[in-house]
Every structure is written in C-alpha cells, then in structure tokens.
Amino acid sequence: MSADFKRYKCMNCNTIYDEALGDPENGVLPGTRWEDVPDDWVCPECGSEKRDFMLIDWE
Numbered sequence: 001m002s003a004d005f006k007r008y009k010c011m012n013c014n015t016i017y018d019e020a021l022g023d024p025e026n027g028v029l030p031g032t033r034w035e036d037v038p039d040d041w042v043c044p045e046c047g048s049e050k051r052d053f054m055l056i057d058w059e
Contacts, residue, residue, distance in 0.1 A: 008034055008053040013046040016051060 005019040022030040041050050
C-alpha cells in the first residue's frame, strides 16, 4: 500500500475501505480519496453509511 493512501474501517462490520483499491463494484474507482467518495456510498458488506467509517491509517 502506498503511504499516500489511507484506509478506513466500518465500525459495524470491520470492512476496510482502502483508497488505493476503491470500491469499483459500487462505482468508486481505485485511487479515490475518502473525501471524494460520494456521501451516499454505503458499506458493501453491511450497508452502513460513510459516516460509520473511521480512519485507521495515520500519518
């Protein structure tokens, strides 16, 4: 993983959103920064909202 990309974890099911990988199956291309993920995007595993994810990689 590039140091430039961060990861976020769903606090409900522990799914990881990795900026380097995106979520192409749900319209979020690889390399999409968290702030650029649409606000209506939901966790592909449990359907939780974007606000339910927490940053797990710090600088």
